[in-house]
Amino acid sequence: MQPNPAIIAPLFIASLVLFAASLYRRFRLVRLGQPEERFDRLGARFRAMLVYAFGQKRVLRKPFGFNHLVIFWSFIILLLANLEFMVSGIFPALSLARLPASIYGPLLTCFDIASLLALAAALIAMIRRCIFPPYPEGRTFEAYFILTLIALHMAAFFGIHATEIALGRATVDAWMPASSSLAQLLGNQREPLLESIASGCWWLHAVVLILFINLLVPYTKHLHIITSILNCFLRRFELPNSQPWEEFAAGRSYGAAAVDQLTWKDLFDSFACTKCGQCQNVCPAGITGKPLNPRQVIYDIKLNLQRNGAALQQGGAAAVPLIGSAGAGSVAEDAIWACTTCGACMETCPVFIEQMPKLIKMRRHLVQMEAKFPEELLNLFENMEQRSNPWGIAPSERSKWHSILEVQPFEAGKTEYLFYVGCAGAFDSRSKQVTLAVATILNAAGISWGILGKEERCCGDSLRRLGNEYVFDRMAQENVKLFQEKGVTKVITQCPHCFSTLQNDYRQYGLELEVIHHSQLIDELLQSGRLKLKQQVTDLGRLVYHDPCYLGRHNSVYTAPRQVIATATGSAPLEMERHHNNSFCCGAGGGRMWLEEFLGTRINLTRVREALAEKPDTVCVSCPYCMTMLEDGLKDEQAGQVRVRDVAEVVAEGLR
Amino acid sequence: MLIVACIKQVPDTTQVQIDPVTNTLVREGIPFIMNPFDTHALEECLKLKDRFGCRVAAISMGPPNAEATMRKALSLGADEAILLSDRAFGGADTLATSKVLATAIAKLAEQDEIALVICGKQTIDGDTAQVGPGIATRLGYSQLTLVDRIEELDMQGRRIRVRRKLEGRHEIVEAPLPALLTVVREINRPRYAKVPMRLMAGTAEIQLWNNQILQLDATTIGLKGSPTWVSRIFSPERTTGEMLGDGINDPVGAAGLLVDKLLEKELLAL
Ligand SMILES: Cc1cc2nc3c(=O)[nH]c(=O)nc-3n(C[C@H](O)[C@H](O)[C@H](O)COP(=O)(O)OP(=O)(O)OC[C@H]3O[C@@H](n4cnc5c(N)ncnc54)[C@H](O)[C@@H]3O)c2cc1C
Ligand code: SF4
Ligand code: SF4
Numbered sequence: 030m031q032p033n034p035a036i037i038a039p040l041f042i043a044s045l046v047l048f049a050a051s052l053y054r055r056f057r058l059v060r061l062g063q064p065e066e067r068f069d070r071l072g073a074r075f076r077a078m079l080v081y082a083f084g085q086k087r088v089l090r091k092p093f094g095f096n097h098l099v100i101f102w103s104f105i106i107l108l109l110a111n112l113e114f115m116v117s118g119i120f121p122a123l124s125l126a127r128l129p130a131s132i133y134g135p136l137l138t139c140f141d142i143a144s145l146l147a148l149a150a151a152l153i154a155m156i157r158r159c160i161f162p163p164y165p166e167g168r169t170f171e172a173y174f175i176l177t178l179i180a181l182h183m184a185a186f187f188g189i190h191a192t193e194i195a196l197g198r199a200t201v202d203a204w205m206p207a208s209s210s211l212a213q214l215l216g217n218q219r220e221p222l223l224e225s226i227a228s229g230c231w232w233l234h235a236v237v238l239i240l241f242i243n244l245l246v247p248y249t250k251h252l253h254i255i256t257s258i259l260n261c262f263l264r265r266f267e268l269p270n271s272q273p274w275e276e277f278a279a280g281r282s283y284g285a286a287a288v289d290q291l292t293w294k295d296l297f298d299s300f301a302c303t304k305c306g307q308c309q310n311v312c313p314a315g316i317t318g319k320p321l322n323p324r325q326v327i328y329d330i331k332l333n334l335q336r337n338g339a340a341l342q343q344g345g346a347a348a349v350p351l352i353g354s355a356g357a358g359s360v361a362e363d364a365i366w367a368c369t370t371c372g373a374c375m376e377t378c379p380v381f382i383e384q385m386p387k388l389i390k391m392r393r394h395l396v397q398m399e400a401k402f403p404e405e406l407l408n409l410f411e412n413m414e415q416r417s418n419p420w421g422i423a424p425s426e427r428s429k430w431h432s433i434l435e436v437q438p439f440e441a442g443k444t445e446y447l448f449y450v451g452c453a454g455a456f457d458s459r460s461k462q463v464t465l466a467v468a469t470i471l472n473a474a475g476i477s478w479g480i481l482g483k484e485e486r487c488c489g490d491s492l493r494r495l496g497n498e499y500v501f502d503r504m505a506q507e508n509v510k511l512f513q514e515k516g517v518t519k520v521i522t523q524c525p526h527c528f529s530t531l532q533n534d535y536r537q538y539g540l541e542l543e544v545i546h547h548s549q550l551i552d553e554l555l556q557s558g559r560l561k562l563k564q565q566v567t568d569l570g571r572l573v574y575h576d577p578c579y580l581g582r583h584n585s586v587y588t589a590p591r592q593v594i595a596t597a598t599g600s601a602p603l604e605m606e607r608h609h610n611n612s613f614c615c616g617a618g619g620g621r622m623w624l625e626e627f628l629g630t631r632i633n634l635t636r637v638r639e640a641l642a643e644k645p646d647t648v649c650v651s652c653p654y655c656m657t658m659l660e661d662g663l664k665d666e667q668a669g670q671v672r673v674r675d676v677a678e679v680v681a682e683g684l685r
Numbered sequence: 686m687l688i689v690a691c692i693k694q695v696p697d698t699t700q701v702q703i704d705p706v707t708n709t710l711v712r713e714g715i716p717f718i719m720n721p722f723d724t725h726a727l728e729e730c731l732k733l734k735d736r737f738g739c740r741v742a743a744i745s746m747g748p749p750n751a752e753a754t755m756r757k758a759l760s761l762g763a764d765e766a767i768l769l770s771d772r773a774f775g776g777a778d779t780l781a782t783s784k785v786l787a788t789a790i791a792k793l794a795e796q797d798e799i800a801l802v803i804c805g806k807q808t809i810d811g812d813t814a815q816v817g818p819g820i821a822t823r824l825g826y827s828q829l830t831l832v833d834r835i836e837e838l839d840m841q842g843r844r845i846r847v848r849r850k851l852e853g854r855h856e857i858v859e860a861p862l863p864a865l866l867t868v869v870r871e872i873n874r875p876r877y878a879k880v881p882m883r884l885m886a887g888t889a890e891i892q893l894w895n896n897q898i899l900q901l902d903a904t905t906i907g908l909k910g911s912p913t914w915v916s917r918i919f920s921p922e923r924t925t926g927e928m929l930g931d932g933i934n935d936p937v938g939a940a941g942l943l944v945d946k947l948l949e950k951e952l953l954a955l
Contacts, residue, residue: 279884397880407877415697415718423699433934458933499880 032231037118044239045115051247052255055300058338062293067263074262077381082261087379091307093157096150100179103147104254110140110186111238118235126200134204141190141205148183151176164306164324171249172304178245182237187211188230192223253303257380260301263294264381269372270583271533272389275498284393284496287347288334291390298382299331308374308384313614318629319367323374323384330387332358352391363628365391366403370494370619371578376610392496406495409623414500417486418452419623428482430454430461434468439479441516446471446478449531451524452487453653459660460523460653466681467523467547473684474560476550478521484511490526490579493534495620509538523547523677525579525586525652526618532584546580548590548651548676555596555680562683566597569672569679570646574602575636575659576612577652590651590676597683603643605636613639615662617654637662640671647672649679686739686840687797689790690730690763691804691820692723694747694754698809719754722805725868728875729803729835731762737840739800740764742793746774746785752891760878760886767793771895776908779811783819785906788899790824794863800840802865806831817867827860830867 068074080086085101088094109125117124125133155176162168190208193199195215202209215223245251275283285291308323309315315322330351336358337347349358352365365388374384395401412421428436430450439447448471454464471478489504512535520542522528532544554560574594580586587609595601607613616632626632637659640648648663650656650673660673696715719727730741743758745751746769755766769789777785790802802824804817814830821828833850836857843862848855850869878886896903904910929946930939947953 277880277884279881279888281881283880396877400877400879402877404874407874410877415716416699421699423697425702429933458936461933499883 032118032228034119034121037235038120040235040239041115041118044243048242048247051243055247055252057342058334059293059296059300061289061334061338061341062291062296063289065292065294067265067294070266073266074264077264078258078262080261081264081379081381082258085379087377091305091379092161093154093163096153096157099146099150100154103143103150106139106143107147107186109136110143114234114238130201134201137190137201137204138206140186141207144183144186145207148180148187151179151183155180164309167304167306169304175245175249175251178237178240181233182241185230185234185237188226189234191215192227192230196220196223196227250302250304252300253380256297256301257303260298260380260382263297265383267533268583268585269370269375269383269385270529270579271537272386272493272498274537275393275502277499277502282394283397283498284395285351285387285390286394286398287341287351288330288337289341289347290351290394291330291387295330295383295387295390296334298387299327299334301380302327302331302382303380304328305379307377307379308382311373311377311611311613313369313371313373313616313632313635314364314367314629317632317635319363320361320628321364321367321388326360326364326384326387327382329358329360352394360388360391362395362401364388365395366624367628368619369578369614369616369621369632371614372582373578373611373614376582389494389496393498394496396496397499402495403624405624406620409491409495409620410497410500413487413489413492413497413504417504418456419487419491420452420456422456424486425483427455427485428480430464431468431480434465436468436482437479439481439515439517441518444477444479446476446519446521447512447515447517448478448480448521448523449488449527450480450485451522451527451653453657454523455485457653457657459656463523463653463656463675463677466675466677467521469681469684470547470551470554470560470677471521474554476554481511481515486511488527488530490530490534491620491623493530494618495623505535505538509535509540512540512542517542519543519545521545521547521550523653523675525577525584526654529579529583546584546586546589546651548580548593549586551677551680552589552593552596555593560680562597562680563685564683565599566679566682567599569598569674569682571644572598572602572647572649572679573605573640573643573645574608574649575605575615575640575655576608577650577655578612578614578618580651581612582610590649593676594649594679597680602649603645605639605643607639615652615655615658617658622654622657631662631665633658633662634665637666637668641666641668645671647674647679649674649676651676686737687793687799688730688733688739688741689793689799689802690723690727690741690743690758691786691802691817692727692743692745692754692758693720693805693808693816694718694745694751695720695808695810717750717754719757720805720808720810722807722809722868722870724805724875725870725872726803726805726866727758727761727763728873729866729868730801731876732873733801733835733838734762734764737838739840740797742767744769744786744789744793746770746777746782746789748775749893755891756886756889757878759889759891760883761876762882765892766889767892767894769894769899773896773901773903773907776911777906778911778913779813779815779819780912781906781908781910783816783823784910785899785901786816787820787823788901789894790820792894792899799863800843801838801845801863802826804865804867806867806869814867817865821865824863824865827862827864829858829860829864832866832868833871835866835872 085098088097113125158168187208190205191211194202194209194212306324312323333349333351336349353359354361368388370385409419412419416424437444450464453460486508489501492501520531528544528546531542574591591602613636615636648659656673663671694717697718734741741763742765743763744767749770751768755768759766769785774785807814818828829847831849832847834848836846836848838845845862845864846859848857929942932939
């Protein structure tokens, strides 16, 4: 039945050579990127590949994830079948049929069932995409084309095998239930017809296969069937909690304004994207109508790389700018500034693409190389550099919050913990109340703690997320030096941004601190009995908890604040629709706290409405930015009767 | 063609307190900044540089630590920075200050033709707004104060037309070059330094000019050349008014007291 190898062999060999060449071309494009280490911790990497690529762990979390798992595994199984198809086409002697029937038979069963499942799954996927597209723009020709070819490929497989069985040429027909059933339907057809169906299906199978390896895999999102497996291997293990360190020296450039200023992993990401759209479905900026779509950002990087690759490889300049409003292949500045660095995109991406850090790299370029940023930031940057706080308040006012409370200065040996109050805790009048609550709790539990007072400086979080790495770097160095001189080892913070920066970002400066968020410490104190409440807190009514991105997603602290609330009030907090790692940003992260929200609707309103859906009396937070955003949002929603309380305030209530 | 920005390094006054006993400024540990109005003066120079390609020189009279502010000027785009520093210049009032600055500018004019000198409207520490006019008078330049917009600058025709921001009105004035401008904040939005420029400025040369270079009569500069002296600095006492409640720890309570007070005085009607 097989056509003459003299025709087939050159065709298949050419196709395979072309396939290798196009993959190599992709590989060379990726190599344009800057170096980055992704081959450490090999054991963990292989595990990640097994769990997330072969186990499809993140894919399964989503609707129709199982359908994808079916296609994925069918493809893996059919890889062998297709390999055999090509090899035996070239060398008819090298056929699996020569294996003993006891091995060949079960193999055929696997192929047969896998093909049937893949056919069904492809059809389901097509219908699903019609009715509930994964994202509104998801009904693309590309997606349907790929699914159609998958279905055709499977249909051709059955055509080949059913006719083979019907013609009585199959050696082990009993092993192919699906093909045999089809063969029965074909049974009474005349032989010439069967012959022509057989050869028609063979050619269909061959052509679809060639289309797969020479068109779909190298040139469409279907490349992900190779790259996404590797991307799980190349994943980063830290949560999305820090940004890469940047070295400042004469002659260097900073951030990324061209694809070759991104790292090779950034470029690889763009080839690994499956266009599933999950990142765009969780992005608070995109959801509220800002021109940021993390899926599109990744795709634009890929387009940009493809358009500029040849020029860059020859040492030339890029023709399509990476940043700008040039359209396809460029990321608009408004999109770059819209990111709240909430990390939801990275948390949800099934194949570990790192969208947010790429945006920060572009911010770094804009701020550091072009001094181009939304105008509100000029004041912020000057204030941070000049007075080490976002508001530009005189540093001497840092200790004003404790005017009514006796507070020790931190002294190594005499005080165990440094209470790093943070800018909001020291200057923002609402947050100062939280600071006092934390101080009251620490005293009630007999903790030995002190503060840096006027010597405390901003941690620099906003600067780093806004791309002003240069000033962040200087502030971080000063802080690290101060902490080292003072002998600080254990730090309590009441702001997740300070918490994450001190704990994760300063590690890049050689400072290993034991940083504890107040909710964690209070939890520990309550659990161990060191902190005893005088009364159960009953007057806060229905209480819903909001996860701050920099405590939850960026640092995996989810249970401590909930447990604290449960202990203090006697019942666990209510959950909003999106919570824990799916929580929805308040809108203030990534330095957005200091920016006007001119585009789209306001993120805090979306979140407040979600909170109000639980009919709460109190919204409980554990971050000063969330506090501001949610209080403002509640006022705007005319829901002023709903209070916002920090977990510390809830507990302090129980100490009265 | 050269444009000169006069820049003074001043203490960050939001952080300055007055010693209640000695009635002098407590300057210890207070960081210094570029006088805010002068950031606008420099920005205007840099904008003209972008437009006409002329060179920009930043000059300042001050102690050696004013070097930091000069580096900032370089990082923003000034082509050269000249720091006029000498013990003999110390303790100067506006008269002596403008004399030293005018002499230095005249010296720069020997090397390159000067089109404009731009000063801030005033400083945030001395606050006199006299130095700019002093320089203009000494050099015989056109004196254009309180400028909030350069309407037109004709380098060939050597004329400038500016808009002055006066109380409740604007005034459009045209004058021949060279001119000295003092500018208000509204004139522009200062730029932010790019990192490569900052790194460059960190190691760039700051020219130090002392009185050996300027060769001024020592009795006409510094403390000796200053007829003005400060007899007392003090914070004015509050004679009337009162603090209501504790706005920091009980804002709602304090607001309540305020409303009551306003109602009582019939300043607020319900
Ligand atoms: C009330 C008062 C208190 C003073 N206290 C002290 C004191 O405690 N210690 C002390 O040493 N001196 C003191 N001085 C002295 C001194 O007179 C001024 O600081 C100085 O002469 C500049 O005047 P000004 O700051 O008012 O500048 P203004 O006339 O307000 O400045 C206008 C513009 O002139 C330019 N300019 C001013 N000064 C300089 C400069 N040095 N370099 C470059 N450009 C400049 C800037 O562009 C500035 O924006 C005091 C003066 C006064 C009036
Ligand atoms: S980090 Fe958050 S705001 Fe930024 S792109 Fe990702 S999902 Fe959107
Ligand atoms: S970046 Fe990840 S989550 Fe977003 S579309 Fe691509 S694969 Fe899906």
